Amino acid sequence: MENNKVKVKIYGQEYVIAGERPREEIIKVAAHVDTKMHEIAEIAKAAGATPSSIATLAAVNITSEHFEMLSEMEELKRMNVQLEKDAQHYVQLWDESKKNYMDYKEETQVIVMQKDQLMSQLAHKDEEIRMLKEAVEAAKAQAQSSMADVVSDIEEKCRELENSFFDLQMENLQLKKELGKYKNDSGQF
Numbered sequence: 001m002e003n004n005k006v007k008v009k010i011y012g013q014e015y016v017i018a019g020e021r022p023r024e025e026i027i028k029v030a031a032h033v034d035t036k037m038h039e040i041a042e043i044a045k046a047a048g049a050t051p052s053s054i055a056t057l058a059a060v061n062i063t064s065e066h067f068e069m070l071s072e073m074e075e076l077k078r079m080n081v082q083l084e085k086d087a088q089h090y091v092q093l094w095d096e097s098k099k100n101y102m103d104y105k106e107e108t109q110v111i112v113m114q115k116d117q118l119m120s121q122l123a124h125k126d127e128e129i130r131m132l133k134e135a136v137e138a139a140k141a142q143a144q145s146s147m148a149d150v151v152s153d154i155e156e157k158c159r160e161l162e163n164s165f166f167d168l169q170m171e172n173l174q175l176k177k178e179l180g181k182y183k184n185d186s187g188q189f
Contacts, residue, residue, distance in 0.1 A: 003019065003020060004018065004020070004022065004023050005017070006018075006023050006026045006030075008026070008027060008031075008034075009030075009034065011054070015030070033058060033062065036061055041054050044057065
């Protein structure tokens with residue numbers, strides 16, 4: 001980088017400053033020194049300060065500011081390191097959360113698939129139950145129909161037996177009557 005030569009005025013005197021910094025930065029530094037010297041001159045005016053003592057006090061003030069800035073920079077660096085650690089920690093937490101979410105998502109998919117399978121099995125079992133109920137109802141209806149036929153047949157046979165029994169009783173009475181008549185008739189001879 002090339003040296004920049006800049007003519008500046010500090011506390012009323014002109015200086016040529018050469019440096020590698022950009023021209024605007026050199027002018028800014030010189031203006032800061034000039035401002036500090038004027039501030040100190042205002043404060044130390046009553047004490048009869050000389051330009052060299054004003055320059056020394058300005059140098060001390062600027063150096064003090066410099067050390068404060070260095071201290072602040074160190075604090076900022078320390079804070080930056082802590083922030084980077086915190087950021088890494090949060091990134092790690094984020095990665096763990098993302099992994100946990102993916103695991104949860106996979107588990108949920110498995111559970112959904114199991115639920116779907118169980119729902120399918122339930123629907124199949126419901127269909128089997130419906131078919132069994134229909135078969136039971138059909139068997140019940142058939143049994144009732146068969147039972148009605150059997151009862152009807154038994155009732156018919158009972159009626160026939162009653163009729164036959166009645167006929168037999170009638171015949172028995174007829175025979176008793178005839179027997180009685182024969183007995184009576186035989187006794188008269």
